[in-house]
Amino acid sequence: AQTVTQSQPEMSVQEAETVTLSCTYDTSESNYYLFWYKQPPSRQMILVIRQEAYKQQNATENRFSVNFQKAAKSFSLKISDSQLGDTAMYFCASFLQTQGGSEKLVFGKGTKLTVNP
């Protein structure tokens, strides 16, 4: 079975500091997509960043960036200059192709990030 593993159930960081959330995945595909989603206390899921596996350059979105290590099947999220509003559950998700040919996301169990003032 395809899996996505987030090894850090909870993390905390001081405001303005940098934090890195880990994610590893398992896929047999050569081309695929990886995502980080944020779920704040409101429980609204929000896409943070997306990485296309065929692109060697790591994706960045303002204070959010990824460290994509394709050979190691690792996809970590770095949050710079952490803000109180970054407090949320963060889910890593990866592409999975089903036997029927369609595709779906597989999610990790999440990392609860708390940003302390």
Next chain:
Amino acid sequence: DGGITQSPKYLFRKEGQNVTLSCEQNLNHDAMYWYRQDPGQGLRLIYYSQIVNDFQKGDIAEGYSVSREKKESFPLTVTSAQKNPTAFYLCASSTVADAAYEQYFGPGTRLTVT
């Protein structure tokens, strides 16, 4: 404003009753999804639909049913056969059923069955 609406936000039912969760989108998206979220778990796919009048089972479809009669709507029925129905349910949609495209999520429905 374009988006996905789920209603109601909180739903309470007695054990043994079927209940239907609503999901509507005005994003003109082809694909729609239903996920279940439990404490300490990621999102698990229940059902998905790539086109009107067609849908496929996800990883945990047992005890659930769906319909897709309109492009905008993808209701989920939690039947009495679902052994542990209490959970947070999220609906999502995307332009196509392709992992390259972002899935947009609704605000969710918290179902409690007693």
